[in-house]
Amino acid sequence: MSTSYKELTINGLWKNNPGLVQLLGLCPLMGTSNSTVNALGLGLATIFVLACSNAAVSLIRNAVTPAIRLPAFVMIIAALTTCIELLMQAYTYQLYLILGVFIPLITTNCVILGRAEAFAAKNKFVSSTYDGFVMGLGFALVLVIIGMVRELLGTGTLFTNMQLLFGSMAANWQWTVFPNYEGFLLAVLPPGAFLVLGLMIALKNQIDSYILARTPVNMPAAADRRVRVTD
Secondary structure (H helix, E strand, O other): OOOOHHHHHHHHHHHOOOOOOOOOOHHHHHHOOOOHHHHHHHHHHHHHHHHHHHHHHHHHOOOOOOOOHHHHHHHHHHHHHHHHHHHHHHHOHHHHHHHHHHOHHHHHOHHHHHHHHHOHHHOOHHHHHHHHHHHHHHHHHHHHHHHHHHHHHHHOEEOOOOHHHHOHHHOOOOEEOOOOOOOOHHHHOHHHHHHHHHHHHHHHHHHHHHHHHHOOOOOOHHHHOOOOOOO
């Protein structure tokens, strides 16, 4: 089974995006996307686990029997999730406390197990790793866009508390877009995430419809033939 890297990229970022098309991993998508830093932190963690789990599954795909395949995949994903938990506790502890239970829940994210079963278990190491990376990137991009929109509408600022992820050098990254903004409470509550995600899905569908309408259609050759009338 072979797939080009261009096709993998398009599928991960657009055509088969986990957040906009497959609608997988909605629990963390809704629960942690109330700010840019929270969304980016979980997005980077998901990319790491997806890429590494795909790589590991690809390496052992011929060494495990069908009877233990899924338990083995879950153990790999759980081990990698534990690694990212320990790294966050060591280097981004405050952000780890904010994200809370959503970090361990990466283990049960259907995106990760789905790609391990559907792609990594059937393909070679490099293409499987790349597939995991772009699928994770597609999920993270949706997560970050929702976080940015909700933070902007909810507080009138962007990139607040980025030092929780990038350290003291990011302490001044906050951008006040709307000074003296009173805030919009619905945007930072879970229903706000559903509304933003719904608008993003609608926008993607509109873009897909526009692209499809602009794509030339090859008419049958018979339609271009002129009918010859003979006496």
